[in-house]
Amino acid sequence: MAAVPPDDLARARTALGERAPLVQCLTNSVVQTITANALLAVGAAPAMVDNVHEAAAFAALASAVLVNVGTLDEEKARAMALAAQSAQGAGTPWVLDPVAVGGLEFRTRVARDLLAHRPAVVRGNASEVLGLAGAGAGGRGVDAVDGVEDAVAAARDLAARTGGAVAVSGAVDVVVDATRTVRVPGGDALLTRTTGAGCSLGALTAAYAAVVDGDPLTAAVAAHLHVAVAAEGGGGGGPRAGAFASARFVLIEELVVQLPRAPG
Known part of the structure; x- marks a missing residue:
């Protein structure tokens, strides 16, 4: 397996702070504040422009776009399609977070249609x-019922279809593109008990995609590693999920990215 050079990850973290990318977030209503704070903590600028009248125009101006289908309705679906189409036309990297896709027909159809606009990164659980x-029935709401390794072949198929990277989150995250596979260990089990952890990761992935030009896999690996290391530090303060969440964002702000040894 090919790993991402540590120097590339360090450069990505430096670029994130120096360039302060503007990330348009079309995300779910449960996590808007959490997502905005996560982006601010890493030095990015969040913009929750998600209405049908402005989504397309803003996507052409933004540094990157996040599309998260967590709380979906017809109008949001239209805005997401317009933003994704505009981002594709403008060459703006965008990230698709297919929350709870597979088990519910409407969001599954919307998310699959969005693939036509070639997201730089697809980020979700197995x-x-x-x-x-189209290889599984989905999870239990936002919770996965499949193992990460079970989704690797499907991730490779999606990467071939989009031309970008696909990141599968779990105990050990797996990120793939057409030629490379990287596994990112670390994190903390409390991530699964913290509201907005995956949604924040999707936003950070978009921020990194804005500064890692033309290499969405490196962007996804950098974001996953960033959150994994921050979560490991945040878990030391005790078992309570609320305390963990607070500590996590402090660590995200202070983190210097280091690449764990990749299995090979």
């Missing part, structure tokens, strides 16, 4: 990736 690829 069940969501399998559901998006």
Whole structure:
């Protein structure tokens, strides 16, 4: 397996702070504040421009776009399609977070249609990736019922279709593109008990995609590693999920990215 050179990850983290990318977030209503704070903590600028009248115009101006289908309705679906189409036309990298896709027909159809606009990164748990690829029935709401390794083949298929990278989150995250596979260990089990952890990761992935020009896999690896290391530090303060979440964002702000040894 090919790994991402540590120097590339260090440069990505430096670029994130120096360039302060403007990330348009079309995300779910549960996590808007959490997502904005996560982006601010890493030095990015969040913009929650998600209405049908402005989404397309803003996507052409933004540094990157996040599309998260967590709380979806017809109008949001239209805005997401317009933003994704505009981002594709403008060459703006955008990230698709297929929340709970596979188990529910409407969001599954919307997310699969969005693939036509070639997201730079698709980021989800194993069940969501399998559901998006048409290879599984989805999870239990936002919770995966499939293992990460079970979704690797589906992730590779999606990467071939989009020309970008696909990241599968789990105990050990797996990020693939057409030629490379990288596994990112680390993190903390409390991530699964913290509201907005995956949604924040999707936003950070978009921020990194804005500063890692033309290499969405490196962007996704940098974002996943960033959150994994921050979560490991945040878990030391005790078992309570609320305390963990607070500590996590402090660590995200202070983090210097280091690449763990990749299995090979």
